[in-house]
Amino acid sequence: MSNADLRVDLGRGCVLPNPVGVASGTFGYGFEFEQLIDIQRLGAIYTKGTTPLPREGNPPPRVAETAGGMLNSIGLQNPGVDHVATVYAASFARWHVPVIVNVAAAAVEEYVRCVRTLDAADGIAAYELNISCPNIAHGMDFGLDPAAAGRLVQAVRGATPRCLVVKLSPNVTEIGAVARAVEDAGADAVSAVNTFVGMKVHLGLRRPVLPNRGTGGLSGPAVKPLALAAVARVRAAVRIPVVGVGGIASVEDALEFFVAGADAIQVGTANFADPSVSLRILDGLTAYAEAAGLQRLTDLRWQPAPLPA
Amino acid sequence: MLSSLSRARDETGEVLRVEQLPGGLVELTAHLPHLAATARAGEFAQLRCGPGPIPLLRRPFSVAWVDGESCSFVFERVGAGTRLLAAMRTGDMLGSLGPLGIGFTLQPSMRRVVCVAGGLGCAPFPLLAKQARTMGVGDVVILHGAATAARLYPSERFVRGVDGVRVVESTDDGTRGHHGLVVDLIAAALSDGADAVHACGPNPMLAATAATLRDLVAPRIVEASLEAPMGCGFGTCLGCALPVRRDGGTAWALCCREGPVMPMDTVDWDALRALPPAHVA
Numbered sequence: 233m234s235n236a237d238l239r240v241d242l243g244r245g246c247v248l249p250n251p252v253g254v255a256s257g258t259f260g261y262g263f264e265f266e267q268l269i270d271i272q273r274l275g276a277i278y279t280k281g282t283t284p285l286p287r288e289g290n291p292p293p294r295v296a297e298t299a300g301g302m303l304n305s306i307g308l309q310n311p312g313v314d315h316v317a318t319v320y321a322a323s324f325a326r327w328h329v330p331v332i333v334n335v336a337a338a339a340v341e342e343y344v345r346c347v348r349t350l351d352a353a354d355g356i357a358a359y360e361l362n363i364s365c366p367n368i369a370h371g372m373d374f375g376l377d378p379a380a381a382g383r384l385v386q387a388v389r390g391a392t393p394r395c396l397v398v399k400l401s402p403n404v405t406e407i408g409a410v411a412r413a414v415e416d417a418g419a420d421a422v423s424a425v426n427t428f429v430g431m432k433v434h435l436g437l438r439r440p441v442l443p444n445r446g447t448g449g450l451s452g453p454a455v456k457p458l459a460l461a462a463v464a465r466v467r468a469a470v471r472i473p474v475v476g477v478g479g480i481a482s483v484e485d486a487l488e489f490f491v492a493g494a495d496a497i498q499v500g501t502a503n504f505a506d507p508s509v510s511l512r513i514l515d516g517l518t519a520y521a522e523a524a525g526l527q528r529l530t531d532l533r534w535q536p537a538p539l540p541a
Numbered sequence: 542m543l544s545s546l547s548r549a550r551d552e553t554g555e556v557l558r559v560e561q562l563p564g565g566l567v568e569l570t571a572h573l574p575h576l577a578a579t580a581r582a583g584e585f586a587q588l589r590c591g592p593g594p595i596p597l598l599r600r601p602f603s604v605a606w607v608d609g610e611s612c613s614f615v616f617e618r619v620g621a622g623t624r625l626l627a628a629m630r631t632g633d634m635l636g637s638l639g640p641l642g643i644g645f646t647l648q649p650s651m652r653r654v655v656c657v658a659g660g661l662g663c664a665p666f667p668l669l670a671k672q673a674r675t676m677g678v679g680d681v682v683i684l685h686g687a688a689t690a691a692r693l694y695p696s697e698r699f700v701r702g703v704d705g706v707r708v709v710e711s712t713d714d715g716t717r718g719h720h721g722l723v724v725d726l727i728a729a730a731l732s733d734g735a736d737a738v739h740a741c742g743p744n745p746m747l748a749a750t751a752a753t754l755r756d757l758v759a760p761r762i763v764e765a766s767l768e769a770p771m772g773c774g775f776g777t778c779l780g781c782a783l784p785v786r787r788d789g790g791t792a793w794a795l796c797c798r799e800g801p802v803m804p805m806d807t808v809d810w811d812a813l814r815a816l817p818p819a820h821v822a
Contacts, residue, residue, distance in 0.1 A: 260777040267546035268775065280779075288793055292816060295772045297778030300594040302772060306779045309793070406673050437817065453594040481594065502772035507551060507591065507638070 236521035237528055239284070240496040242273065242473050243420030246358045246395035248330055248496060249504030250275040251529060252486070252514040255477050256360060256399070256502030257281060257306065258451075260376035261320050262327070268507045272328040273514065278498060279364045281336040281376065284346055288311035294448075296441040297431045301454030301479075302501055303430050305442045306337055313346045317353040332397060333402025336362035338373075338437040340387045347392040358394055361385065361419075364401030364426035375401035375426070379412035389418035398424045398473060402455075402462050408469030415470045423475035423498065425462045428453045443447075453479045460492045467493025482511060490532040544643045546775055550575045550657065554631045557611055564692035566617055566661070567627045567659055568663055571635040571757035574610040579640050583766055583802040586639030588773040590622035594771070599638065600626070601771050601797070603665040603741070606701070612637075615664045615694065625740035641774050642801050645669055646762050652679040657750050659723050659742025660687050663694035669739065670699060680705040682730050683789040686723025686746075689741065690716035724749045737762035740805070748810040763805045769796040779816045784812030 242249040253276035259265055262277045271277065289309025296303045310316075316333060324331040333356050337343045342344025343361065350356055363384060364375035374384045385398055396415040400407055402425035411422050432441045440446025459478020466474050476494030480486050481502035490498050499510040521529060554572035560567055574644055587599035600622040600700050606613040618624045629635065645665070647654065652675050656666045663685060670681045687693045696708035709726055710718030719726055723746065727738070737742065737760050740750045747765045754763055772778030774797045782793035782798065793810045 258777065263775045264546055264804045267548060268551075289782060290785075290795070293770050293780075295770050295778065296784055297596060297598055297770075300597060302597055304772070304778070304780060309779045309782075371777060434817075439817075443817070452597050501597070504778055505593065505597060507775070 236526050242395050243410055244395040246399055248275040250514055251496035252510055253498045254510050255498035258500040258503045263380050269511055273511055274329045277361050278332045279334050280310050281334045282310050282313050282316050283308055283336050284313055284342045291443050298432055301450050301452035303432055303450050305448035305449035313349045313499055317349045319497045321353035330357035332358040332360050334360040334362050340384050344391045351392050358397055360397040360399050362399050371399050376404055377538045378409045381410050382413035382417040385414045385417035385419050395420045397421045397423055399426050401426050403429050407462050408465045411466040411469045415442045415472050419474040423477055425459050425465045426476050428455055452480055456478045463492045463494050483513050485516055486513050490529045491534050493533055495530055548579045549639055549641050550639045552632050553636045554634050556629045556631055559629055560630055562690050565617055568613055570611050570613040572610055573612045573637050576612050576639050577607045577610050580604040581644040582672050583644030583665045584640040585639045585642050589636030590625040596622045601774050604668055605664045606667045618659055618753055621769045642797055643800050645739045645764055647673050649677040651737040654678055654681050654737045655730045655735045656683045657740035659746035662742030665701050665741055672704050674703050674705050683708045684723050684726040684730055686711040688713045703776050724753045727753050731757055735760050739764050741766040744813055751810055753806045765805050766802045767796055771797055784809040
């Protein structure tokens with residue numbers, strides 16, 4: 233029996249039973265994985281990005297594999313916030329696993345309407361504000377500008393008593409500034425990071441593989457070093473919990489995020505190739521903590537030396 | 542309709558043999574008892590092509606044949622994943638998640654099932670023929686076309702000793718069988734009546750099959766097995782969207798769970814044709 237306390241307190245009463253969550257967009261709303269693995273053991277399910285109205289999603293092709301990674305341009309296909317609040321949430325309420333609904337919209341008042349609609353439903357542990365979707369018009373506007381991100385979070389903070397996690401975009405010059413702005417505006421935690429804008433070219437056709445502007449969000453092991461650096465920068469910028477995400481596919485990957493400064497993690501793209509990988513990472517983290525005599529996984533955290541003047 | 546995931550299981554089994562067939566086709570057989578016991582014709586498995594992370598994702602393959610506890614898959618070397626699979630040796634371990642998706646409709650009351658197999662679209666039909674005959678379907682006619690004789694899937698591999706299975710071949714260049722397209726064979730095959738037409742092959746061939754059947758007295762059950770670039774294979778990544786007709790317009794359906802086999806009249810063939818060729822790599 234491990235002595236380690238693996239619980240993670242994200243704030244406002246949202247205490248995850250363990251640090252291993254599954255990332256938005258890689259787990260739907262849990263219903264498919266429920267048929268494949270024991271989802272109740274997970275630390276949290278971060279749902280598919282949920283928008284004010286249902287969305288059909290982008291035309292295909294929507295995914296393209298790259299070296300150690302995957303580009304996607306799904307376009308936030310989802311049934312809309314009303315359906316999630318009135319139908320899906322009833323299942324969430326029966327589940328042991330905390331469900332954190334990822335919310336995406338194009339305007340401040342739409343985010344506010346979404347969380348108010350979801351507030352009426354039980355079974356939702358927290359919200360993850362998606363201010364960083366690269367695949368819809370205006371999807372990244374909030375995530376790119378600290379002031380705009382702060383205004384959005386302030387408005388949503390005033391609208392809901394529930395825990396607010398803000399998912400940061402890596403496609404910025406200084407991610408720490410955005411993280412600080414959302415902390416100051418009342419975010420309880422941040423998750424870092426969303427996908428990186430990328431492109432795959434079809435040489436034979438002399439055009440990108442993905443439609444529209446030809447770009448998509450890059451995820452998978454290819455982005456792990458970039459995500460680790462982002463987590464370290466965010467950790468240095470804020471005091472609130474940091475949920476690390478980006479290319480985690482093994483226990484070692486997950487441990488590296490705790491060293492870089494994460495309080496919890498999300499497993500994303502790896503779920504597609506290996507539906508039970510998140511549970512194996514959970515078991516591995518538990519065993520590691522016990523073997524290393526850790527009280528908490530955050531004991532692994534690296535303390536950077538001050539930069540030379 | 543969404544496929545059930547309740548039969549899907551992640552299992553790892555030994556590769557029993559990898560056969561290099563004429564024309565660059567490869568047939569890989571592995572010990573996968575769960576898939577062998579549960580797969581229905583037209584359903585697929587997500588195969589792990591290597592230890593990763595390159596390639597990162599699994600690749601979807603129709604279950605081509607089941608013998609005892611082993612399953613066979615037929616493919617071509619088209620990319621990194623299939624090249625790794627083709628290079629596997631006896632004794633290597635293969636990961637399989639399946640069975641997944643919706644397969645072909647088969648009913649014991651069917652007197653005749655006509656299959657239209659273009660090129661690699663041969664893959665689901667050996668198992669279909671066996672399962673159809675086992676459940677009591679009268680006979681199975683497989684129309685199989687390829688660019689040239691060397692690229693035809695060997696007819697004895699469709700049959701594999703199952704009686705009541707007949708193969709009619711065509712080649713674009715006339716090197717074997719009918720000189721022309723496989724869809725040219727459909728009218729004759731239906732002339733004595735059939736209860737279902739099941740097709741698998743490149744999108745243009747499937748679209749031509751659908752168009753041909755519109756001009757004939759087609760059976761009630763007419764289905765096509767489609768493909769799309771897939772991330773997960775079980776409905777969460779939402780990557781494998783295909784255009785279908787719904788409520789008078791075009792909507793997206795997931796190939797992995799609303800397919801890969803769909804009634805032909807639900808597919809929006811014009812929209813499918815308009816997609817960039819890279820859509821099916």
